[in-house]
Amino acid sequence: MESCVPPGFRFHPTDEELVGYYLKKKVASQKIDLDVIRDIDLYRIEPWDLQERCRIGYEEQSEWYFFSHKDKKYPTGTRTNRATMAGFWKATGRDKAVHDKNKLIGMRKTLVFYKGRAPNGQKTDWIMHEYRLESEENGAPQAS
16 A cells, blocks of 8 residues: 655654654544554564555655554553564663653653564564653653
8 A cells, every 4th residue: 555645755753753743643543644654453464564564655665654552462461462473572672761842752662573482582683663652640651
């Protein structure tokens, strides 16, 4: 499915724009001016298939953007299921705060894709940044 963007269009949002505009509007079910971010089920698609599903325009891309709901590992738990048929996404490093001016608006988690099953998965070069909304009232970010 091709997105309808003008020739030469480049989509290169900052962390603040991704969280403060795109994610905030998506969560609030508000219209986004240019519909360039696809909805996908991340856990039913392998990283190498994202390219076709999330392409914007005709330019070669090395980054793809999409919305996906978090899948819970257990119905009553808080842990996230990040497995696909071929492997799994593993969180790495610390979550990074996303600020708009001095206000905390979200968090960015970095994940790496491993082929196979934990704990014997084989690390790949696929990296994903997962964003979530956060508010000052929430205090410290919740672990997922």
